[in-house]
Amino acid sequence: MAYELYYWPGLQGRGEFVRLAFEEAGVPYRDVGREPKGVDAILRGLRGGLGGTRPFGPPFLKHGKLVVAHTAHILEYLGPRLGLVPAGEPARLAAHQHQLTITDLVAEVHDTHHPLGPSEYYENMKPEAVRRTADFLKTRMPRFLGYFDALLAGRYVLGARISYVDLSLFQVVEGLGYAFPRAFARYRKKIPRLIDLHDRVAARPRIKAYVASDRRVPFNEEGIFRHYPELDR
């Protein structure tokens, strides 16, 4: 049964957390949004045209007759199937809990450039974005990343083997480094274990090959992590 990921083309966005899981597992998947007529296929899915549970928004996954939406939920579904979460209920609960904390962090990153909501353009809310980003960099980012840094007692968040949580933390570090190169360069030394995790994930053969490939959409100002120099103080 093929895995079909539905996510907007042209940006990494929330879909990237799912792509990283497939890539690390070496499991083939269709990235439907990037195929010809991909956006039409996404819109058909949003109207319920794929059967299953109609998603509220991308990303969503089609697998057999099932449709699963929300990044953390897709990863919870894929984790055991891709070998990216330890066996047993406590570990699976822990993984999903951490992924939901990452979801909250990602939403706050998005809010740095869209503090007045997703409907209007960034250009219409620049002064508000400056204020919200200042608070994010000073208060919220350290709270989230400090939490994850402290978790990393072992080699990976859930122990000796890599899980989808580690892949997502790699993406968070990549993204924050892209969006806020000046502020994040100063902050990195406070989270040495998280940076070390990032570097080890980046060096894994499949991740390294993926990031160098044209399957990896470059960071840009359409996604979650956007580089606006006026926000990076």
Add this chain to the structure above:
Amino acid sequence: MAYELYYWPGLQGRGEFVRLAFEEAGVPYRDVGREPKGVDAILRGLRGGLGGTRPFGPPFLKHGKLVVAHTAHILEYLGPRLGLVPAGEPARLAAHQHQLTITDLVAEVHDTHHPLGPSEYYENMKPEAVRRTADFLKTRMPRFLGYFDALLAGRYVLGARISYVDLSLFQVVEGLGYAFPRAFARYRKKIPRLIDLHDRVAARPRIKAYVASDRRVPFNEEGIFRHYPELDR
């Protein structure tokens, strides 16, 4: 094994979605945050003092040796145990997917009064809150509630029997009616199935008794759903 809910006292907040599940199921639970020294107990949990997976923030649930955090995750864990989700993987996936969509809606409701982030007081971001709320009421609320209204082909979201998703939608309708009495009074007629669901949930004996009891914290301006007349246009 007792269920122990950890959530800040004095507000409904995100903990309320979990309380409604226990109340409808008629299953006893400790509401630890509201007990003497409850805040100390929450803070101990946030430092990892309960064992299990250290939570990033409340609400979290302790059940035996497990600690489970994030509202939607707690409900996913409790659903089968409380008889508040149908059996079978497709229904459980659908329930969690819907609950995560409700989580996103709840975050956007919170952002209406805190568009510049959770660190500063509302009073310091009123003009921004007016703008964000206007967009929420015009664009976002109809998108979310229209989605759920359209889902309600059967008696409940997941079919013939009530699930935790229905209880959460009851709370959303209650909360929006409290926060935005003028705007929501105008909007209600567009979502007749969701209003009907709300009314049927409100009439259920255990929910009716709970809402009338002092276990139900009244809505106030500490929680997610806050009534600021200047935002309710």
